[in-house]
Amino acid sequence: MLYGTPTARRRDAQRNRAAILEAAGEVLSEDEQVALMPEIARRAGVGQATLYRHFPDRQALTTAVLGYQLELLEARVAAHSGHPGGFRALLREVLHSQIELRGLVKLVRRFDLGLQERYRRRVIAAFAAPLRHAKEHGHVRADLVPEDLSLLFTMVQSVAEATDDVRAARAAADRSVALVLDGVFLPE
The missing domain is CATH 1.10.357.10 (Tetracycline Repressor, domain 2)
Structure with missing residues (x-):
């Protein structure tokens, strides 16, 4: 493992977290009811596993x-x-x-x-x-x-x-x- 590699993953994790929070804000402001967690993962451009790694429930x-x-x-x-x-x-x-x-x-x-x-x-x-x-x-x-x-x-x-x-x-x-x-x- 090279020095600095975890930092790159950390930035990626921060981007994923920010994308999830933005997507969740959008989903929660919409008129229709949607399947919350799968729809948020889709809009954030992350897999459900990534979503649940950041937010278990x-x-x-x-x-x-x-x-x-x-x-x-x-x-x-x-x-x-x-x-x-x-x-x-x-x-x-x-x-x-x-x-x-x-x-x-x-x-x-x-x-x-x-x-x-x-x-x-x-x-x-x-x-x-x-x-x-x-x-x-x-x-x-x-x-x-x-x-x-x-x-x-x-x-x-x-x-x-x-x-x-x-x-x-x-x-x-x-x-x-x-x-x-x-x-x-x-x-x-």
Whole structure:
């Protein structure tokens, strides 16, 4: 074995893992139900053995996809830091991505309550500073606290899951996002 060979395999493994997470995000955002693991492996361009080597079961994959989505969320929030006026656009973007990933949210609800709570706290923590800045600059209601965001996410998710008709659910959820944002933000 040559020095550096494991590194090459490691990069290949990292690429495979990233492709699997991207494919899983796509599958979980689609309208129709699909055979989850085989479809993800196909879209990622890997064999099922590779998929299961990285993620031994659906919960492990769901946990990884959720972690990946949370990293994307934290990056979005960080990109908006220093722009308190952009908090509305940020929150709208996140609420819409929640609608798109309603399949993932349904799977996460099967997790034990302690794990769900850890993820919820991570999301709320990501929004704490931008919310504080938006309040300081008079963009949002003065009585809004980070925990209220959890309530907003739950309300929008409930609307998104109210029907099996995906188009109707998305339309209703889009409307609920508009109503929620109007209730949170102060008039210009």
